[in-house]
Amino acid sequence: MQTGHSVAGWAFLPQVSGLQAPDETCRLRASPVLSIKEGSMVAPQRLCRSVLYVPASKTRALEKVGTLDVDSIIFDLEDAVAPAEKPAARETLARALDAGDFGHRQRIVRINGTDTEWGEADARAVAGMECDALLLPKAENPGQVEEVAALVSGTPVWCMMETPRGVLKALDIAALPSVEGFVLGTNDLAKEIGCATGGDRMAMMTALQTVLLAARAAGIACVDGVYNAFRDEEGLRAECEQGRTLGMDGKSLIHPSQIGVANAVFAPSDAETELARRQIEAYDDAIARGEAVAVVDGRIVENLHVETARAVLAKAEAIAERAAG
Numbered sequence: 001m002q003t004g005h006s007v008a009g010w011a012f013l014p015q016v017s018g019l020q021a022p023d024e025t026c027r028l029r030a031s032p033v034l035s036i037k038e039g040s041m042v043a044p045q046r047l048c049r050s051v052l053y054v055p056a057s058k059t060r061a062l063e064k065v066g067t068l069d070v071d072s073i074i075f076d077l078e079d080a081v082a083p084a085e086k087p088a089a090r091e092t093l094a095r096a097l098d099a100g101d102f103g104h105r106q107r108i109v110r111i112n113g114t115d116t117e118w119g120e121a122d123a124r125a126v127a128g129m130e131c132d133a134l135l136l137p138k139a140e141n142p143g144q145v146e147e148v149a150a151l152v153s154g155t156p157v158w159c160m161m162e163t164p165r166g167v168l169k170a171l172d173i174a175a176l177p178s179v180e181g182f183v184l185g186t187n188d189l190a191k192e193i194g195c196a197t198g199g200d201r202m203a204m205m206t207a208l209q210t211v212l213l214a215a216r217a218a219g220i221a222c223v224d225g226v227y228n229a230f231r232d233e234e235g236l237r238a239e240c241e242q243g244r245t246l247g248m249d250g251k252s253l254i255h256p257s258q259i260g261v262a263n264a265v266f267a268p269s270d271a272e273t274e275l276a277r278r279q280i281e282a283y284d285d286a287i288a289r290g291e292a293v294a295v296v297d298g299r300i301v302e303n304l305h306v307e308t309a310r311a312v313l314a315k316a317e318a319i320a321e322r323a324a325g
Contacts, residue, residue, distance in 0.1 A: 046106045047071040047318055048250040049266035050259045051183070051223050055080035056109070057089035062096040065105075070259050071250065072106035072223075074183070077122050078113070078137055086118045090125045097130040104322060108158055110135040114144060123151040133158050133180060138188070140165040142172045149178035156180040158221075161211045162188040170211045174218035182215050183252055184208060186225025197228070201242065212247055224248040230255035240265035273316045276309035 051072040054065050057080070065073055075097075081089045097107060109131050111122035115138075126134045134152050139145055139159035149157050157178045161167060162185025173179060186197065186204065195203035208224075215222035224243035227236045236258055240251050244266055251262040268276070275296070282294035283306045294301040 046104075047315070047322065048106065048181075048221055048223055050262040051108075051250055051252045052256065052259065053080065053110075053226070053252065053254055055089075056093040057081045057085045059092060059096070062093070062100065064256075066100050066102045068256055068259060069263065070105060070253075070256075071263070072108060073102065074108045074110050074135055074252070075131070076110045077118070078110050086112065087121075090122060094125065094129050104325075106133070107131040108133045108135050110137060110160070111148075113137050114148060120151065123148050127152045127155060132156065135160060135183060137185070138163055138166065139173055141169050142176055145173055145176055145179060149176070158183060160185045160188075162186070163192050164189075164207075167207045167210050170214035171217060174214040174220055179218070179220060181221035181223065182211055183223045184211060184225035187228070189225070201239070208246065216247065221249045222247075224251045226252050226254050227258070228254070230258055233257075233261060237261050237265060267319050268312045268316045272312055276312040276316075279309045280306055280313075 048071050050070045051074060052065065052068070052070045053074045053076050054061050056062070056075045056077045062075070075093050077086060077089055077093065093109065107130070109122075109126050109129060111126060111134060112118040114120065114123075114136070123134065133156040134148065135158045136145060136148050137160045139161060140163055145157060145159060149155075157176075158181040159166070159173055159179060161170060161173075161182050166173070167189070170182070174182065186201075186208075189207055190197040190204060193204060193207065197204075201208065212222050224239075224246075227239045229235055240262055243251055248266075250266050251258075253259060253262060279294070279296050279301045282296045283301050283303070286292070286294035286301075292302070
């Protein structure tokens with residue numbers, strides 16, 4: 001759960017007017033394009049470099065978000081909506097999803113917790129909404145997640161990982177067939193752990209990596225937590241770079257001004273795509289010669305490096321098609 005930064009951020013909303021299915025890959029340079037879950041190939045995930053929280057009760061924000069260059073949207077019924085407004089927010093969001101053209105953007109609805117008076121009603125409402133997934137806050141055990149999944153008639157479930165219990169149960173949660181992604185709730189996680197939130201995040205690194213490892217083991221997406229200082233572009237860039245280095249698929253965001261940095265950092269650079277092409281070409285040439293290993297820039301290239309290189313190119317192609325479309 002993130003505190004109400006998304007409401008404040010939207011006060012500054014600017015006027016801004018897919019190797020198969022390449023638009024659908026969510027994997028980074030060190031991750032496969034296709035992943036394994038429950039022993040079978042699953043469909044490639046969508047791009048999720050930038051994942052923006054939007055208050056579900058704010059009509060203007062709901063109208064504007066469809067014009068932004070963001071990969072995914074979290075329509076927030078939880079922290080961004082005051083208690084008295086929550087029932088009306090469900091109706092506002094349902095109308096916006098019915099009427100809006102959100103294009104390529106993945107539509108994820110964050111409900112209130114299942115331990116609140118609004119959670120079950122939110123989940124039942126999401127079952128009838130034009131959305132791509134439900135986001136469950138404070139996911140802590142498989143039974144809790146399965147109860148929510150049963151309410152949404154096959155709608156995929158994403159889980160906020162933001163408590164010690166949730167982190168310690170991450171692998172069991174990730175293995176559920178209904179679960180397609182994790183979002184780190186680093187503000188609440190820091191509060192629950194009692195650690196600092198700023199700087200290099202070493203105080204919560206065990207938790208971040210535990211959740212990421214569970215996601216990778218299950219073949220689902222993993223999106224990093226928010227960066228609170230939305231006017232601090234340098235700090236945001238540093239945290240995005242750290243997240244990408246760890247292996248995160250993207251960054252959750254509280255303000256539209258953060259989208260450009262996240263999209264840039266979580267995209268392959270020109271140098272990375274050029275190296276990927278050379279690695280694939282060199283390896284193919286080696287195989288044609290009956291050799292199992294190639295050498296590029298003084299470093300060996302094996303099949304595992306080629307798999308990574310193909311993932312890099314797939315993501316670069318997905319981004320290029322998105323830009324052209």
